[in-house]
Amino acid sequence: MTNQISKEDFFQRVYKIVSQIPYGKVTTYGAIANALGIKSSAIMVGWALNAAKNRSDLPCHRVVNRNGLLTGKKHFPTPTIMRELLEQEGINFIDEMVDLKRHFWKPEIR
DNA sequence: CGGGTGACTTTAC
DNA sequence: CGTAAAGCCACCC
Numbered sequence: 001m002t003n004q005i006s007k008e009d010f011f012q013r014v015y016k017i018v019s020q021i022p023y024g025k026v027t028t029y030g031a032i033a034n035a036l037g038i039k040s041s042a043i044m045v046g047w048a049l050n051a052a053k054n055r056s057d058l059p060c061h062r063v064v065n066r067n068g069l070l071t072g073k074k075h076f077p078t079p080t081i082m083r084e085l086l087e088q089e090g091i092n093f094i095d096e097m098v099d100l101k102r103h104f105w106k107p108e109i110r
Numbered sequence: 111c112g113g114g115t116g117a118c119t120t121t122a123c
Numbered sequence: 124c125g126t127a128a129a130g131c132c133a134c135c136c
Contacts (some may be wrong), residue, residue, distance in 0.1 A: 029118055035129095041131045046117035048133090053117090065118065072117035100134090 010036060014048040015055065016106040021062045024089045025105035026098050030066050032088075035107040052074065061085045062105075068098035 013036050021027055029042035038044060045063075049072065052058045061082040064072045073082040083093070092099040 033118080038116085038132080040119085041133090043116060046130055049117055051134095059120040060117080061115075070117095075117055081111095 008062070010038070011048050011051060011062045013110070014045055015052055015058060016110070018052065018058050018060065018063060019091070019106070021059055021105055022102065024087065024091060026062045026064050026068070026091065026099075026103050026108055027105045028064055028066050028068075031104075032063070032107050033069075035108075046072065054058070064098055065099075068094075068100045069096055070098070 014032060017032055017035060019029075029045040030039065032045045033039050033042040034047075047059050049058075049063060053060055053075065060072060061070075061076070063072065070082045070086075073079040076082055083096075086098065087093065091103050
């Protein structure tokens with residue numbers, strides 16, 4: 001099909017999707033990867049986010065792993081920021097995990 | 111071109 | 124709950 005993803009497009013799409021995550025919602029690496037058509041490479045989403053963190057407009061704290069665990073917090077300036085921000089947005093935590101049942105947001109496929 | 115790394119996921123033990 | 128391995132693919136050296 002016409003869905004060829006160049007690596008540059010891949011980064012753009014990740015930025016786009018993450019920036020579209022609504023307030024009080026979270027999504028997962030796998031979900032984003034799936035939306036991009038690379039579902040077996042969720043790790044690449046994380047890699048894109050790593051580059052994306054240079055872009056301050058990106059709410060990377062709303063992206064968590066499949067369990068809702070804040071695996072990315074280690075890459076934040078302070079590991080507490082991610083948890084704090086999410087809690088401020090009204091996101092419910094179960095121990096260290098986000099309640100994906102309530103706050104999971106499905107990214108759009110474009 | 112090859113090897114190491116990684117903000118993932120799943121299966122296996 | 125713990126570690127290990129494999130699959131995945133971009134980036135760096």
